[in-house]
Amino acid sequence: MKTVRTLLGCALLAAAGMSVVLAHAQTPPADMTDAEVRKVDKDTRKITLKHGPIKNLEMPAMTMVFNVADPALLDKVQPGDKVRFSAKNESGKFTVTEIQPAQ
Numbered sequence: 001m002k003t004v005r006t007l008l009g010c011a012l013l014a015a016a017g018m019s020v021v022l023a024h025a026q027t028p029p030a031d032m033t034d035a036e037v038r039k040v041d042k043d044t045r046k047i048t049l050k051h052g053p054i055k056n057l058e059m060p061a062m063t064m065v066f067n068v069a070d071p072a073l074l075d076k077v078q079p080g081d082k083v084r085f086s087a088k089n090e091s092g093k094f095t096v097t098e099i100q101p102a103q
Contacts, residue, residue, distance in 0.1 A: 031055065031056045031086050032084040032085065032086055032098075032100075033051050033052050033053070033054045033055075033084065033085055033086070033087070034051070034052045034082070034083075034084055034102060035049040035050060035051035035052065035082075035083050035084070035085055036049065036050045036051075036080070036081070036082055036083070037049060037077045037078065037079050037080065037081045037083060038050055038063060038079060039065075039079055040074050040077060040078060040079060041074075042071065042074050045067060045068045045071050045074070046065050046066065046067055046068065047065070047066050047068055047073075047074060047077070047096060047099075048063065048064070048065050048066075049063070049064065049066060049083075049085065049096075050062075050063040051063070051064070051085070054087060056086075056087075056088070057087060057088070057089060057094065059094075064094070066087055066094050066095060066096045067090075067093050067094065067095040067096070068095065068096050069095050069096065069097045073096060073098070073099050076099060076100075076101075077099060081101065082101070082102040083099050083100060083101060083102055084099070084100055084101075084102050085098060085099040085100075086098040086099075
């Protein structure tokens with residue numbers, strides 16, 4: 001009887017853990033910021049974004065030029081696209097690390 005209770009307890013814990021994982025997977029990352037692409041410059045690996053406040057950089061909404069961590073990110077967007085993106089400060093250079101279409 002004790003073994004059955006232990007197995008049931010483990011199964012309930014596993015199910016609860018999976019629901020937390022699934023809920024987290026469906027939640028958009030908190031560090032993503034809404035923006036509109038204004039310019040894409042593949043030669044210099046830069047993108048101009050009109051963006052909302054960037055919380056992790058403590059930056060207000062504005063339009064600015066960002067470096068891009070991976071040039072392949074620029075293949076996903078064009079001027080006028082509404083996007084969500086993540087950026088970080090790399091030695092004083094603001095760099096887009098992820099970008100995806102807004103939904």
